[in-house]
Amino acid sequence: MIIAVDGMGGDFAPVEAIAGCIDALKENNDLNFIITGPEEIINKELGKYNYDKSKISVVDAKEVISLNESPVMAIRKKKDSSLVKALNLVKEKKADAIISAGSTGAFMAGSLFIVGRIKGIDRPALAPIMPGRNAPFMVIDVGANAECKPKNLLQFALMGKIYFEKILNINNPSIGLVNIGVEEEKGNELTKSTYPLLKESGMNFVGNVEPRDIPTGKVNILVCDGFVGNTVLKMYEGTASNLFEIIKTEIMGSLSGKIGGLFLKSVFKNIKKKFNYKEYGGAAFLGVEGICVKAHGASDKIAFKNAIRQCVNFRNNNIIEDIKEELIKINDIQ
Amino acid sequence: MIIAVDGMGGDFAPVEAIAGCIDALKENNDLNFIITGPEEIINKELGKYNYDKSKISVVDAKEVISLNESPVMAIRKKKDSSLVKALNLVKEKKADAIISAGSTGAFMAGSLFIVGRIKGIDRPALAPIMPGRNAPFMVIDVGANAECKPKNLLQFALMGKIYFEKILNINNPSIGLVNIGVEEEKGNELTKSTYPLLKESGMNFVGNVEPRDIPTGKVNILVCDGFVGNTVLKMYEGTASNLFEIIKTEIMGSLSGKIGGLFLKSVFKNIKKKFNYKEYGGAAFLGVEGICVKAHGASDKIAFKNAIRQCVNFRNNNIIEDIKEELIKINDIQ
Structure with a gap:
């Protein structure tokens, strides 16, 4: 290769x-x-x-x-x-x-x-895998398409599913629609029109997912337009890094904090490892x-090495061919 | 009252x-x-x-x-x-x-x-004040309007400004447009059309703010449609609570973690206090x-008491009258 x-x-x-x-x-x-x-x-x-x-x-x-x-x-x-x-x-x-x-x-x-x-x-999408509390999750799209149509989101779901199955070896991954409420009728025009398409798609659609539940990793693939996905991604990064900064400042602000911090070094190291973006390579542009x-x-050399491994998996699993084949299945829904 | x-x-x-x-x-x-x-x-x-x-x-x-x-x-x-x-x-x-x-x-x-x-x-908006790293910030709207027009966002900015000045005593608060990039031309149709309105508004508009910078609290008022604002709010809550869950699990998972956790009790208490939504009362529907x-x-009784104090401040400062008066100033921009 x-x-x-x-x-x-x-x-x-x-x-x-x-x-x-x-x-x-x-x-x-x-x-x-x-x-x-x-x-x-x-x-x-x-x-x-x-x-x-x-x-x-x-x-x-x-x-x-x-x-x-x-x-x-x-x-x-x-x-x-x-x-x-x-x-x-x-x-x-x-x-x-x-x-x-x-x-x-x-x-x-x-x-x-x-x-x-x-x-x-119609619209390729950027699809990073992110570390969640229970499991990694994918958000698709995180910025390629600031405006989307329902059909685009249906295709995002399909591409995410194939990627998840082939690269992360999770069969029939759960797919959620990022929305501001769990009820089917909630949201904006885009989510309201996308919901029935995903429901009919034959994929493992679990309904609307409120952003508050995304970080748990309970749902594998989160489908949304690129504006919302970018917001999800950047709020996730921003909130986590801010919180770590606050914890650091508080720890360094008192003697007991400093002592406690020493004991917790390995704990924070573990957490940092858990939240390491490098592990999943890069974001695939699907x-x-x-x-x-x-x-x-x-990216450091480890991140690059993982991105290279990701490319190898991508090719060995014929993901592009799979997308082409599976597109036919959702053709009548679109 | x-x-x-x-x-x-x-x-x-x-x-x-x-x-x-x-x-x-x-x-x-x-x-x-x-x-x-x-x-x-x-x-x-x-x-x-x-x-x-x-x-x-x-x-x-x-x-x-x-x-x-x-x-x-x-x-x-x-x-x-x-x-x-x-x-x-x-x-x-x-x-x-x-x-x-x-x-x-x-x-x-x-x-x-x-x-x-x-x-x-045209569209009232829900506007909570949230605790940030350096200062509290407001996100307006967080869910009243899943679809918005540029004019709505301009009005959100105005109402947020008056509220911030009167209730939080911060003069000429900074206003940012939540967007997926800092450059003026970035974003979706809504943000691209709203940017020039805010620029002309005479308010302290600081440009686009990427969601990753929201939790710092560097910008006082974050303007967005209700779908994006709801995503910001729920990602903030969800990421923070997940992270605390992870920290808790990791601390309880080892002896040194447990010891460190004891030393850090007051640190985590301080952080929890810092992130206490109760302090700012409720979300005003402006x-x-x-x-x-x-x-x-x-809400517990303290949260209710703070919401009551918020109502008193709201009335004593004639916020509704101020909104009516200042609306005239932005009339020609709309």
Whole structure:
């Protein structure tokens, strides 16, 4: 399998991306990487390692897309960027997958415009797996589509289901519709029109899920438009990190706090581990004609290695083919 | 001041509502209460206390609106419910304010239909104050309006500003638009159209705020449609309570955890206090022709007492008159 890696994407580019590739090679000899980015920078970093030179090649890309650029404009104008070059490798079938830890907006726009949609999928969606109290859960979409139609959400549910079954090995995962009340008639026009579609879909639809219940992980897949999903994702991150900051401040504010804090070091370490986004790789961009994985901007080599493993699973399980086949089943509902 | 209290609303009705009124009377002799509910139940509970009988009267209401009922239907059909009777007292100017800890949906529907809108306010909004890391913040709307127009959000901002200035004594509070990115052009149709209105409004608009930054409390007032606001509120509650559950489980899972937990008892107590919703009273339903306060369903007597104090502040500061006056200033923007 050949994976294109955006060498200049992410807070620690290209160091951690390259370290992740090197580590992945040690575990899986079937892998090949094409790293995009300014040749001298990438080669200099690769020069630090001993590795089978036939396994990693470099494609020169002089430009870098920053986080502050308009995603669509950046994709259009920066043809010589590490991201666009990596995406082109997938489009031209020179690579089987792409991983980028750079701008999420540019990654999504590029995946859509360059790699292209699966026929029948109207709106691809970004679908991270997040750690929950009882089990990990997926939120789909978390930002690709700020406005959605009911049909889009039905397709999100289908893609999420296939991903969950194939990558997380959970059969017939539960699917919930993110809503402001549990009753069928609650919500806005979108949720009210989506509910009956999901009910008819033949999938394991468990009804509306109020955001307060999402962090428990009781429901596997949470379906919503990208605005709401992004709110869910960012409130989850923001609330957790704020709470940890408050706990830290309070602990450091008194002697008994400091002593207690010492005893609880391993406890907090466990919790941090539990909430580690790295474990699940990146967020899959589902619905495009290629394996497109968005790694977290702060990804280290372990996160990259897990994103690489995710790409391997994605391919070995023929997820794209499955999506195409299962789309037919929901065609008459749409 | 006369406050109508829905005696049968909330998880601990009528016990805590009545206890709150009794306690409030001890501190403020200018208060009068009318408690609605089944006469014998309310009187029996009142019989437990020694208080000035001229200060509390009871209005008989045989019905109770439950949490599972359709709000609009319940308001229409249950004319003899404790909520509808209390709202009617405000409508008929027999009471200056109403507090209910019952069904939020029924409370909002009833306030809207019975008490009525302020002329010029298209959509009243529910606006709780929440504890943040650095300061409390308001989210408006958290559920009254699942679909909104830009003009509604502009009015939310105005009402939030007046409330914040008058009740929390923060002059020229900062106003943010909840959005999935900080750039002006980000978001959905609603946020894109609302941004320029807020920019022109003359209020202290600080731009888009990503949900991840909401819990810091850096921005005073967060404006959004009721679907997004409800998601923010419920993700905040859900994430925090889940995290505390996880911490508790981890602490109890090892000896060092248990020891550390003992040392941190006061730390966690402080944090719990910091996150105490009771402190800010209830959520004001802003934009109606009366003081309508929704207390938390789990309100105890302290929460009720704070909601009562909130009603007093609301009235003493002429918030409804202020809203009417300031509406004129934003008229040409709308």
